[in-house]
Amino acid sequence: xxKREVIxxxxxxxxxxxxxQPRKAxxxxxGSEGGKTWSRIRQPVDLLVQRGYAIFSLAYFKAQGLPxxxxxxxxxxxxxxxxxLSAQSGIxxxxxxxxxxxxxxxxxxxxxxxxxxxxxxxxxxxxxxxx
Numbered sequence: 127x128x129k130r131e132v133i134x135x136x137x138x139x140x141x142x143x144x145x146x147q148p149r150k151a152x153x154x155x156x157g158s159e160g161g162k163t164w165s166r167i168r169q170p171v172d173l174l175v176q177r178g179y180a181i182f183s184l185a186y187f188k189a190q191g192l193p194x195x196x197x198x199x200x201x202x203x204x205x206x207x208x209x210x211l212s213a214q215s216g217i218x219x220x221x222x223x224x225x226x227x228x229x230x231x232x233x234x235x236x237x238x239x240x241x242x243x244x245x246x247x248x249x250x251x252x253x254x255x256x257x
Contacts, residue, residue: 127175129165132182135206138189140165143180147216150223151180153207157228157251158196160188164225180217182207186233196229204237212243221245 132139140162143149152174156163164171164183171181184207187193192203212219223246226234231249238247 127172132210133190135210136191136203137206137210138162138185138192139207140183141180141214142171142175142183143216144175144178146178148218149178149180149216150218150221151182151211152223152225153182153184153211155184155186155224155226155230155233157226157230160196161185162189163227163230179223180211180214182211199233201237201240204233205241208241208243219243223247225249227251 128143128145130141132141154164162183162185164181171183174181185192186199186203187196193199208222211217211222220243222243224234224237224244225248228251231251234247234249238244
């Protein structure tokens with residue numbers, strides 16, 4: 127598996143992938159902890175890469191150059207992420223899934239309802255887990 131750190135055009139993320147291409151991309155958004163959450167929780171990332179996906183662990187606050195708090199995050203930031211992914215060789219353009227946990231689930235639902243390139247959404251929060 128290859129890990130590529132992305133700090134360009136205002137984006138802060140890690141891209142995980144294998145060399146087999148083309149791949150559909152999954153943007154993974156963390157919750158109120160901020161930063162590149164999914165870069166720290168590797169088991170799901172490893173599993174999805176093994177299954178043939180490119181994983182984009184995207185920070186949207188609490189990272190270098192980004193807002194320090196989860197307030198007024200501009201949607202244009204996510205548009206940049208879509209455009210960046212679409213421009214990468216080996217990534218299937220305009221067919222993105224978003225996986226969001228906790229506050230990232232709220233962002234995932236918002237983005238899925240607003241952007242046609244989002245083809246699938248997985249949203250979960252601790253309060254939605256039933257034991």
